[in-house]
Amino acid sequence: MSTTAQSEPVLIAGQWRPASLDTANTNVFQATDPSNMELLSPVFPVSSWQDCDEALNAAAAAYAELRQLPRERIAAFLEAFADRIDAAKDRLVAAANRETGLPASPRLADVELPRTTNQLRLAAAACRSGDWAAATIDSKAGIRSCYQSLGPICVFGPNNFPFAFGSLSGGDFAAAIAAGNPVIGKANSSHPETTKIFAEEAFAALQATDLPTATVQLIYRLNHADGERLVADPRVGATGYTGSRGAGLALKAAADRAGKPIYLELSSVNPVAILPGAMVERGDAIIKDFVGSALMGTGQFCTSPGIILMTKGEDADKFVEAVSAAYQAATPGTLLSPAVTKSLGAGIQTLRDAGAELVCGGGDPVEGRCARSNTLLKTTGGKFLSDPETFQTEAFGNASMVVVADDIDQLTQVIDSLEGNLTGCIYSANDGSDDAVYPQVAFALEPKVGRILNDKMPTGVAVSPAMNHGGPYPSTGHPGFTAVGIPAALPRFAKLTCFDAVRPARLPELLQDKNPTGSTWRFIDGQWSQADV
Structure with a gap:
């Protein structure tokens, strides 16, 4: 593509703005309609590291704000986003159908889109309840612990599920947000227009619920070196990736060298x-x-x-x-x-x-x-x-x-x-x-x-709390986590924090003597309970 071609804006730091183009490589691209092999409009940018750097700075600032907000605000965003996706159904289905060749109905409109909004609403419920954080209280020892948000999360979406696994709509996104983290989405090059629509709806939902506008950001494509640099950056909390084994392992090597968690779904022959x-x-x-x-x-x-x-x-x-x-x-x-x-x-x-x-x-x-x-x-x-x-x-x-x-x-x-x-x-x-x-x-x-x-084929993956969509390498990068199933998917994007002899008034809400919701399950002195300490 011509380096002078006008391309779609990226969403960085709460603004839709022109990308900082990667001029050392092909700096714009177009998706292909697989039903006829024709290039689709519009043109999308390949971002330079400058875009990544600005997105990381904005995500770090958003993370600091999110840590101080009540869970209810984050849950309200997820539900508002789900509502906006339902309202944008026709536009999303048309874009994804053009870009992937997947049938508009029943696949996209009647199966994948409802599954996507269901995931978001389940994530909102998990966020609101706090059960996923596994609050644990040893009252005699004066030690308490729970899972807390981790930091900016990078999500690389796959080509085969533009909605349910999309970088700004799917399970990784929903789990990361519900755990209290901002997300930098890297669109799949097969369906950038679909991802852009999700970003637009997410941005509107952020504004409506008064969350930091850099809670959701969008970059369409990076060169390989910048992708590896992104997942290894000190400002990143973790990365979720679904895609090819080769690209995933390159990102994993970079993240591992930096000590950064990365959750990969790579390949599986499913015997x-x-x-x-x-x-x-x-x-x-x-x-x-x-x-x-x-x-x-x-x-x-x-x-x-x-x-x-x-x-x-x-x-x-x-x-x-x-x-x-x-x-x-x-x-x-x-x-x-x-x-x-x-x-x-x-x-x-x-x-x-x-x-x-x-x-x-x-x-x-x-x-x-x-x-x-x-x-x-x-x-x-x-x-x-x-x-x-x-x-x-x-x-x-x-x-x-x-x-x-x-x-x-x-x-x-x-x-x-x-x-x-x-x-x-x-x-x-x-x-x-x-x-x-x-x-x-x-x-x-x-x-x-x-x-x-x-006695049943494995193709369907139910959105169930008991589901494991994971497995030993190379199906995933770690055998102990699932990418589908809420609340089980949330701890991937969290860290376990222990509070030892911390004064009661200084404890997180989930670890104080009074149960913050009256119904959150906490492990108190060896027993799961919804009671106050």
Whole structure:
């Protein structure tokens, strides 16, 4: 793009203003409509470090103000923001549909947008109650502790959920704000206009609820060096990132060197083990479940089932044949962007080069839009075990691989060789015929995943307090936290503070003898209680 092209403003320090452009690199960009490969208007800026520096200074000042405000004010902002998103539904859906190719209805308008506003309202409730802070009181020792806000939070949003995981609308954003922190959002380059609309609505909600206007700031794109510098800056409390493994690990290395927390969601092949008795009992239903899950959203879910584990025999052959027929009969969906299209093709080729057999598809490009043919690959348990790292290459999109093991022992060995994943699923017979082998498979699978499922595909991620959307590396950067589920997601953006022999009047509200709400749960002298001390 021309360096003289006029670009959209950034939101920094409570003002919409022209970006300070990164003139050393390409300094403006446009999103692509994946349905026709055409560049979209408007033009967006690639910010220089000057924008980051000013945003960090403003966020630090906003953080100092937020620390002194009652939780009710922050909760009111989250609810006002949710209301404004509902009112801006048509505009948001139209922008996201253009930029991502995701269906306006039901995906964006009827599923993802309501989920997004629900998350924000749940975050408001968690903020207001204070339960998430785990206030702990040892009255005899005179020691009290709770989680408190951490500081400015950087959020890098993904390409596949422009609303529910967006940098200025999604779960990381909601959790960071509810914990009392300002957010600097780095838009995903696939949907900058959508993110800008969220920023506009957030800014209006900040003004309406009288919160510091630098509580929410927006930068669209940075060069890699500035992104790494941003997450490592002393003014940053922590970072939430969802995206590719390569970019995420580069940010993690920078943050780790500076001792800064960073919570990553990177990649996951989400193994599904189908035990022999389940296929005998209800093979057709399982095949239908799998095809629906694997091709939903063109496979562009972080929990899409990428690897299916089975034991050899007629039922495994039937599964491969039926899935292949369904894949060939289904029109390939539109992928999110040219980058996703390129990455999917590369992932399929890597698996084929490693020795995976092509059953159907091959990832051939579809003319005129971001799309590739529905692809099914197959390999044996023995081949997989000869090079498990390569066979776990993520082919993000409408591609899947069946691993056919010689027996349950080899299937378990394949599971033992897996990297960490967000999810793992086991289909087993209802008549008890798989009960003898289920414990062996589950025992191997549980340490490898953040969420284990029985008899259902993993694609859906419920916004539930009990949900874990996380897992061992490389599915995430830390196995002890979830990116979905409130209030469980909030402590990522908080620090535990202990008050030892601090005079009662100087204690935070949550740690004083009187319960501040009358209903907040606190751990008092070894018992969870809503009572006063």
